[in-house]
Amino acid sequence: MHKRWMRGLAISVVLIAVASLLTGCGGVPSAGSGVSLEIRVLEATTYTARIQMTFANRSSFTFYPESATVRGEECSLWSAACVTVEFSMSLSGGGTPLLPGETRSVTEVVPISDGYTRVRWVEFVVRGRLGGSWLEVASNRVYF
Secondary structure, three states, X not given: OOHXXXXXXXXXXXXXXXXXXXXXXXXXXXXXXXXXXXXXXXXXXXOXXXXXXEEEEOOOOOEEEEEEEEEEEEEEOOOOOEEEEEEEEEOOOOOOOEOOOOEEEEEEEEEOEOOOEEEEEEEEXXXXXXXXXXXXXXXXXXXO
């Protein structure tokens, strides 16, 4: 397997998407509570996918992201062999805080195949502080 390929995808997706989410413009979310991270596939081709990520803080506290993890499954195009991988990284200097009531959304085109392997699914986890507690916010899993 080309674990290096998945690691490269993981790093680029997390850095681009999470950094974009945590530094982007916000809006007002619908009523609810807690912090959420939702990802969805808008379009997928043989080599890339256009995904939308939405990070929302419906709590009354500011969310301070500290680290991000991407999990995914990479499969060989020539066999049925698949491997689940996970990569974690710190957000340098922490991410931009997500204020109470704030929602950030970003759409990115990300690589999902290198011609030898293909990413089958991916999900994200962002760990940070909310009020005086640590919180892990997991996204849904999306399939390509």
